[in-house]
Amino acid sequence: MSRSTADQRLANFQAIPVIDIHPLLHGDDQARSEVAAELGRAAREVGFFQMVGHGIDGSLREGLITQAKRFFAQSEATKMERYIGLYHHHRGYVPPGEESPDPAKPDMKEAFDLAFELPSDDPDVLAGTPLLGPNPWPDLDGFKAPVATYYAAAYQVGRALLSGFAMALGLAPQQLLQYINKPPSQLRLIHYPFNPDAEDAQGIGAHTDYECFTLLLPSAPGLEVMNGKGEWIDVPFKEGALIVNIGDMLEIWSNGEFVATSHRVRKVKEERYSFPLFFACDYHTVVEPLPELVARHGQARYSALKAGDHLYAQTIQTFRYLRERLARGEIKLPDDAREVGSLGQHGKHKETP
Template identity: 60%
Template sequence: MRDTVTAAFQSVPVIDISGLRSADYGERERVAAELGTAAREVGFFYVAGTAVSDELFERLLAATKDFFALPMEEKMKSYIGLSTCHRGYVPVGEEGLYGEPAADLKEAFDTALDLPADDPDHLAGNPMLGPNIWPDITGFADTVTEYYQAVLGVGQDLLWAFAVALGEDPDMFTRHTTKAPSQLRLIYYPYNPDAKDAQGIGAHTDYECFTLLKPTAPGLEVLNGAGEWIDVPPIPGTFVVNVGDLLELWTNGAFVATSHRVRKVAEERYSFPLFFNVDYHTVVQPLPQFADGPTRAALVAGEHLFAQTAQTFAYLRSRLASGELVLPEGSLEVGTFGQQAAPNVRPIVEISPTTIDNPHARRDSP
């Protein structure tokens, strides 16, 4: 694996991506090249010109505020631990990264591709595909779904552009997005007058291809190549985009899954990341053009997402500890991508030559 090194940047670039919708292919290539440069040098950038309306975002924000204002007993009716495919309410302290002792000071509500209850993958026990859980709030499901679909469209444009920037077939990545477990999180950081040393979310990379983020207040910080944490404040009319683990793997480190965190959230803050993924069973490994040196082993996109999630959420960690749940073979420890990656990346579950038909099947507790 190539060294994952970014520039010693002091700010994050802003890229107008409206040209990706141009009838002029040369204009689309120009924007793709600009995105590729940012992915290589920074791993983080803002995108403007997305055509996602401010009106839709304001409706999403209002619906989110309605949910988090509910009494705790009402929110817990949608508790994520009640879901069979990782959807629903995430209370304070449920989530933790890299074994850090401080709990993340946030609440969240997790959604993804809303599949019917009789979806065959869901019925087969896929841990990340299935129906969403929706609270009993008028219009909540419709608004969240409308926003999800709008931002997912922006993600399709970006994924196309990354393939073009790499000189690959333009459909190299998008052909793998027929039923992807891309997740939308609604996150709430409460007012915190003691936020000087408070942790909103610990330092991490994202598990998917990339993330499209819309926050309402400052707090996001990104690690540059000099080891400095750089503020990434909201800019009106933009989304923040960061490269995730899978694009880093596909490019063997040429695109960097830059480490980031949320800290010092003094004011009330809402944050809406959409984690853009490819289909669950997509095998991700360095492209041939990046295979001229040390390379990392292939991962299955959905299995990587599930394994990282299972090591992060308390309700899943308890099932792992009890033996009720097992990780897919070849699963990696959390924190093996980006600048803070472990120097010797090894699976925590060794890969065997035997193909497992259902690697997520629960084994009976003793």
């Protein structure tokens, strides 16, 4: 498919596909190939889909939601004991107003962020690699086990999905998994408090995700996706489904065949929760258009970047405490840091007057 054809299909989509990935997890080669083809169509034509048949049991989902409600019900002072700015590997409590893809429009939600667990004596942690390290688990009885169990289950589904995306690109199923060993894949527990004046308030600002893709467990409607015309398309809430969207790294690997579609959360009046797992590749992975895709397209459409540095640079530009550390000279942006929102559909529309 030519790039112009892909752009036209992105411009025209008005709905989000639903894909049953059970055959990808448990089927034979033919069944897996058929699901991979569906994944490829969704990644090329929308950049988003709803995923069912993922095998993450309802009890695991409910366990995660229950613990999130317990955590956010604590006092502000207790939650701030795990404030994300107290740590040097970007994990912990994110208070309202801390995060904003656009600094002029802070996101009015709170979150607790954790990621792939690494011990303090891991060589990359000892070397001070950003975003890697142990999780600062809250001092809340019964919190860690159900949250960690959900993370492990979603992470394994993510590995299976990456193999499906590889097949959709005409690659061997395991080709991209060699870059997934101890990635800074982050799980966020997000809480949107009740806000009766939310008509014109922004939940999460328009953005693309920085990693390979995202697995989102929502608890209510509110997510919108930008099509190729710049129109915002609603993502309906589907009980038990996970929402998947393509991120920056997979867009680059695919040389633009797959698109990191811009999305946002809008008009959130009711109290709600949301749980994205941002599936990343290893920090030191150099991501560039794969040779097979460059040969197919005749040219490389993206320059190479280090996956972890890209993620870290975007994070620095998004979180207040990191912007303050940057201003004080305590940290610096990685070389070749890109502006937030410079990739994906949102980046294309920012370039268009």
